[in-house]
Structure formats: structure tokens, C-alpha cells
Amino acid sequence: MTAARAALRLARHELLLTTSTLRWATRRGPHGVRAGEDLPVPYAAGQHAVTLCFLFASVVETVVLALLIPWPLVHLIALVLGVWGCWFVIALHASLAVRPHVIGADGSLRLRYGALLDIRIPAERIASARVERRYPATSPGAVDERGHADLAVAGQTTVTVELTEPIAFTRVLGATATARAFRCYAEDPGSAVAALRARARLDPA
Structure with missing residues (x-):
């Protein structure tokens, strides 16, 4: 990926984080879910504890650096970065909350991880679904040697x-x-x- 494309992706991600935060703050409901047709599958609650820990650490770091750094320019830069860090944690949580997975009326599946991942799977491509708790130590969207992709939340997955x-x-x-x-x-x-299983007309496991 070129530097220009990478910059565009980062800018797009920041924009999606902002719109997700506004949607979350104004309680407009989940993004990309057609009322009365699609079924949202929430996952954000699995990361509540981690989000709170990161937010607490970001706030403490911002306050401590603001009190300790005596040089005005460095103080300003540290303060801006600290405030942005706090906002990013909140915005990431908001994007997870307002962009759930979606089971379509036609049995299709849309898997998401906030504003970072958006994967659409047609109903005819789905062979089976099962409850399975696993604890992969991978980044979102990482694919292992067997061709299995993980979208873990707080280090765990519950559906395969x-x-x-x-x-x-x-x-x-x-x-x-x-x-x-x-x-x-x-x-x-x-x-x-x-x-x-019901919407995609899959055989029970």
C-alpha cells in the first residue's frame, strides 16, 4: 500500500469514528440495520472492562503529563495527544456499539469490528454455524494457516x-x-x- 492510500484509509477511519460517536451519543440506533428486517448481533459489551481500563489510563496519563511538563510547547503537544487518546478510546467503543454484526432477512451475514472491518457473507456461502468459545491471540481479521479468520473481542470469540x-x-x-x-x-x-441457522436455512448441528 502506498503512503497516499494509507493516509486516505486513516482519514476515512477517523471520519467513521467521528460519525459513529455522534450516532452513539445521539442514540440513533445501529448503523446498517434495516428495522423490521435485519437482526443486529451486538458484541461491544465484551470489551467494556478493557475500554474502561484504557480510558482510565489515558486520563491519568494526560493529567500527570500536564502537571509535570514545564515547557509550554511540549506541554501543549502532550496535552493534545492525551486528549486525542481519550477521544480515540471513547470513539472506538462507540464504533463497536453502533456497528454490530448483522444477520440479514435473507440469511446473509455481515461481520464487523467497529469501523475497522466490514465483511459481507452471502447466505449461499454459509455452510454451518455453531457456538464455540475460543481465545485467539490475534489482531482483528487475522487468518491462520487453516484459513480461519478471527474477529475477537477482548481476546475471545464465541461463534464459528x-x-x-x-x-x-x-x-x-x-x-x-x-x-x-x-x-x-x-x-x-x-x-x-x-x-x-433459521434465516440461512442451515441444518442444526
Whole structure:
């Protein structure tokens, strides 16, 4: 990826974080979910504790540096970076909350990780879905040697979706990857799997 494309992706991500935060603050409801048709599958609650820890650490760091740094210019730079860090933690949580996974009325599946990942899987590509708790130590969208992609939240996944054939998707930094199975986190994995099986007309496991 060229520097220009990387800069454009970063700018787009910042814009999506901002719009997600505004949607979250104004309680406008989840993004990309058609009322009465699609079923949102929330996952943000799995990261509440981690988000609070990061936010607390960012606030403490910002306050401490503001009190300790005596040089005006360095003080201003540290303050701006500290405030941006606090905003980023809140915006990331907001993007997770307002951009849930989505099970379409037609049985399709849209897997997301905030504003970073957006993967669409047609119903005819879904072979099976099951509740399965795993603890992968990978970044969002990472694909292992078996072609399984992980979208872990707070280091865990609760749903595994197997495909009839691999699909390509765009990873966080813009690279293209291919996976034949996806493991994601859902707050209520049992209900999510049951709904996906019913809408995609999958055989029970």
C-alpha cells in the first residue's frame, strides 16, 4: 500500500469514528440495520472492562503529563495527544456499539469490528454455524494457516461460521485476505447462531 492510500484509509477511519460517536451519543440506533428486517448481533459489551481500563489510563496519563511538563510547547503537544487518546478510546467503543454484526432477512451475514472491518457473507456461502468459545491471540481479521479468520473481542470469540467456499475481504490496513471460516464474538452466541441457522436455512448441528 502506498503512503497516499494509507493516509486516505486513516482519514476515512477517523471520519467513521467521528460519525459513529455522534450516532452513539445521539442514540440513533445501529448503523446498517434495516428495522423490521435485519437482526443486529451486538458484541461491544465484551470489551467494556478493557475500554474502561484504557480510558482510565489515558486520563491519568494526560493529567500527570500536564502537571509535570514545564515547557509550554511540549506541554501543549502532550496535552493534545492525551486528549486525542481519550477521544480515540471513547470513539472506538462507540464504533463497536453502533456497528454490530448483522444477520440479514435473507440469511446473509455481515461481520464487523467497529469501523475497522466490514465483511459481507452471502447466505449461499454459509455452510454451518455453531457456538464455540475460543481465545485467539490475534489482531482483528487475522487468518491462520487453516484459513480461519478471527474477529475477537477482548481476546475471545464465541461463534464459528464455516463457509462452502472461501471469500476474500479487506483487512484493517487495506490488505486483501481470504478465509473459509470466521470466528467472531457475540454477546448472546446461542441466539445469534439459532437466528443465522433459521434465516440461512442451515441444518442444526
